[in-house]
Amino acid sequence: MPGFGHSISHSHVRSKRRFDVNVQKRRYWVPSLGRTVRLTVSPRGIRTIDKRGIDVVVAELRARGVKL
Secondary structure: OOEEEEEEOOOOOEEEEEEOOOOEEEEEEEOOOOEEEEEEEOHHHHHHHHHHOHHHHHHHHHHOOOOO
């Protein structure tokens, strides 16, 4: 969900703007499933997957009931 605020110019005129969330669609090969999955993840999520491994992250998502 985006945040909202103001862009403030040099003359201090305020105009509305959006702070969009930095998410990307990434494809990961999951050996335990034998296929690729497409996830919409944040940069922090990408780092978590790189550190812990895609199998662990996918197992946690499936335990929570997320459909992959």
